[in-house]
Amino acid sequence: MFKNLENLEKELQKLNLKYSKVLEEKERMRKRQQDVHLTPEDKKVLIESFVIGGIMENIITKVISRVL
CATH class of the missing domain: 1.20.5 (Single alpha-helices involved in coiled-coils or other helix-helix interfaces)
Known part of the structure; x- marks a missing residue:
């Protein structure tokens, strides 16, 4: 039972990290587009x-x- 919870916690941490990276990349792309488009x-x-x-x-x- 605890092992499942630990695995779920690790999986959530991985997903959170991945989501954060995706958000950062989207923000960089948005800023780049703002720089290009007047x-x-x-x-x-x-x-x-x-x-x-x-x-x-x-x-x-x-x-x-x-x-x-």
């Missing part, structure tokens, strides 16, 4: 940054061409 807000900020960068580049180019 949210709509991230896309908006990225587009605005490129637009502002383009405008600044045009202004700098015009100023330099007038100075020269």
Whole structure:
């Protein structure tokens, strides 16, 4: 009887460890996907940054061409 309980306890510990590892891997995958996929807000900020960068580049180019 006690041996069965000990075996069950060991089996539960193994399953718990395995479940913990699966959860950790799923969490890592979720974080990796978040890093790859941009949210709509991230896309908006990225587009605005490129637009502002383009405008600044045009202004700098015009100023330099007038100075020269």
